[in-house]
Amino acid sequence: MNRILIVLTLVTFAGSSVFAGNPDRRGEAGAYELVMNGWGRSSGLWSMNSANVQGIESERINVAGIAFTPKTEIEAAYTLWLQGSGVGVIHAGVVQSFKETNAVALSIQALNLGEIERTTTQNPEGGIGTYKPTFINIGLSYARKFSNSISGGVTFRLIEENIGNLNAFGFCIDAGLQYVTGPKDNIHFGVSLRNAGTPMIFKGDALSTGTSIISSSTYTLTVENKVNKFELPTELNIGAAYDFWMGKKKELKPKIFKQDFRLTALANFTSNAFGYDYYGVGLEFGFKEMFMLRAAYRFEKGQFSTATRLDAYTGLAAGLTVDIPFKEGGPRMAVDYSFRATQPFAGTHSIGLRFNL
Numbered sequence: 001m002n003r004i005l006i007v008l009t010l011v012t013f014a015g016s017s018v019f020a021g022n023p024d025r026r027g028e029a030g031a032y033e034l035v036m037n038g039w040g041r042s043s044g045l046w047s048m049n050s051a052n053v054q055g056i057e058s059e060r061i062n063v064a065g066i067a068f069t070p071k072t073e074i075e076a077a078y079t080l081w082l083q084g085s086g087v088g089v090i091h092a093g094v095v096q097s098f099k100e101t102n103a104v105a106l107s108i109q110a111l112n113l114g115e116i117e118r119t120t121t122q123n124p125e126g127g128i129g130t131y132k133p134t135f136i137n138i139g140l141s142y143a144r145k146f147s148n149s150i151s152g153g154v155t156f157r158l159i160e161e162n163i164g165n166l167n168a169f170g171f172c173i174d175a176g177l178q179y180v181t182g183p184k185d186n187i188h189f190g191v192s193l194r195n196a197g198t199p200m201i202f203k204g205d206a207l208s209t210g211t212s213i214i215s216s217s218t219y220t221l222t223v224e225n226k227v228n229k230f231e232l233p234t235e236l237n238i239g240a241a242y243d244f245w246m247g248k249k250k251e252l253k254p255k256i257f258k259q260d261f262r263l264t265a266l267a268n269f270t271s272n273a274f275g276y277d278y279y280g281v282g283l284e285f286g287f288k289e290m291f292m293l294r295a296a297y298r299f300e301k302g303q304f305s306t307a308t309r310l311d312a313y314t315g316l317a318a319g320l321t322v323d324i325p326f327k328e329g330g331p332r333m334a335v336d337y338s339f340r341a342t343q344p345f346a347g348t349h350s351i352g353l354r355f356n357l
Helices: 002-018 056-060 063-068
Strands: 072-081 087-098 102-112 134-145 150-163 166-181 187-197 208-214 218-224 235-246 250-253 256-258 261-272 278-287 291-300 313-325 332-342 348-356
Touching (some): 056 063, 056 087, 056 134, 063 102, 063 150, 063 187, 313 348
Antiparallel strands (some): 072 087, 072 348, 087 102, 150 166, 166 187, 187 235, 208 218, 235 261, 250 256, 261 278, 291 313, 313 332, 332 348
16 A cells, blocks of 8 residues: 555655746647547546546546546547537547456547638738648557555647648657545545647648849749747646445345445546646436436636636536446447537537447
8 A cells, every 4th residue: 555655655756856847838838639538438537536537538647547448449539629619529548458468558639620711911810721730649548456455547649730731740658547445445545647749740741931032033932931839738636425225225246236326425526737727526317327427617717707718618517427238248339429518619528338248
């Protein structure tokens, strides 16, 4: 137990050393798609379940949770991000466990930004065609159960952003730990460091312009504009959760019991290197792990006043899950939905389809 606490403390302080920023640096980072969670289940808790998240959705919150995948999990999700803005977020991934204590995962995220009117200084009104930005990142994750209580994992992620004739490439690492204890394995703690990686910079032909030089003769000189590098939106998550099991006990094996009703209370703190910190609480109610309802509230400095709010999100998130087995103890199929309230726009809606094989 003491060794586990030491490891958690070291990870926490290691993550804290990355954060030299403050809210005054808000907007100075880029690649904010890395903190956009479009998975249908965890987004209903505002991604604040870093202590007890499991399966492929762990790759976006705390990769250690991948280790709890029983066999194979496949999931795809689509999000209407700030409905009315025309932005969509696509998530897809697969987890495969092996040797009972290890799991690997492959995940992909892509943004659908639609077509944008192309403009230039000579044609500010457009009429010269359109372009379609491409924002995509691919993650390869590995997690392991080191004991019945503690698991850890790491994700290596490649990032690509393409805007017209401009490209930017980057690389980042996520790392996390989860600790489970209690008489029913109902007490959870988690810590994760996300998006620690290389700065990115845009390069491409769009930065080059031709300039006419007039001297004794006229000739054209190509000039390349300089652009600044930008950092990744690094964040540190620290969370806790507690499961209240209720209902009549059913003995599955000697001294191993199952109950039909579960109520999970959770709390989470997120330290952002380039903005205000987040903290919040959430509840998830489950019946036989087949029907689940969840709600959460995330707090951020200044969010209760339109004069000081710097985010479109007002704090509330909610969601539901229907998880049906094809046969008892066999493969399962689940549909997840979540909603996050915003002002303006008509909220953010996520829906996902998940298979556990």
